[in-house]
Amino acid sequence: THFGFKTVPEEQKENLVRNVFESVASSYDVMNDAMSLGVHRLWKDDFVARLKPGARGPMRCIDVAGGTGDIALRILDFAREKYADRETSVDVVDINAEMLKEGYKRFKKTMYHNTPQVAFKQANAQAMPESEFPSNTYDLYTIAFGIRNCTSIPDVLKEAYRVLKPGGTFACLEFSRVNNPLLSTLYDQYSFSIIPLLGTILAGDRESYQYLVESIRKFPPQPEFAKMIADAGFTTGAMHEGKGGAWTDLWGGIASIHTGVKI
Ligand code: SAM
Secondary structure, three states: OOOOHHHOOHHHHHHHHHHHHHHHHHHHHHHHHHHHOOHHHHHHHHHHHHHOOOOOOOOEEEEEOOOOOHHHHHHHHHHHHHHOOOOOEEEEEEOOHHHHHHHHHHHOOOOOOOOOOEEEEEOEOOEOOOOOOOOOOEEEEEEEOOHHHOOOHHHHHHHHHHHEEEEEEEEEEEEOOOOOHHHHHHHHHHHHHHHHHHHHHHHOOHHHHHHHHHHHHHOOOHHHHHHHHHHOOEEEOHHHOOOOOOEEEEHHHOEEEEEEEEO
8 A cells, every 4th residue: 555554664653644634634524524424423422422421520521632622522512411511621632733723713613612611732642741631630531533543552541541530431432343244345345445535536635535544444453452441451341331342333343432441
């Protein structure tokens, strides 16, 4: 492949990822809708609803690789609409200033603008400076469609564990492995032909979207990722009990939700 990680040395991956998102920042939301046919919205709604932010009182949340603030906005809306909670807060963290800028612009139109409920912070998920992100600070750590872009998943998990309070929850929404062979075939067709094509037509940027598809294929399957979360010190599976696993598949595994609690 001409743009996949296979040809890119690990030490260059961070720069590559940064460039990809810099080139797509302004069209990112539109592309997201186009490529997933709007489904990412349903998944994100589902993700946040399962976490029930605000149910047990106001929370301090951190949304890492938060991009334009899709998850942060849902967390704040959920807490306010369900529990009349206007104290829950979210720190939106991203490595890319352009994405954060788009997020800031978007929040400007909301009631959360200029309140202590939201802050945008530029940092690398793998090494968040302790001065700005002290240990044992947050009740909830979310990362949606972000961890697969990071060079080291264990480093991200280590940092998540560090900044969470004991008893705090780690929650990840990510593209995952489809187990059904028929669905898997359809999905392959879609991702390898339609997505790069849409990238070309809508964003004039085939490579970036090709990269996104490839990064999905390289991400560890559900059981392996669950083990990495456990290895980082989290107890897994609490939210998924009754379903016999440490994760919840969405749409046959096209995406999945993994959670862990800091002991
Ligand atoms: N969470 C948002 C959403 O669901 O819409 C954004 C997801 S977007 C696919 C991935 C984001 O991860 C980009 O905004 C990118 O800049 C960010 N990112 C990539 N590597 C990162 C890293 N090492 N640390 C923090 N953010 C990173």
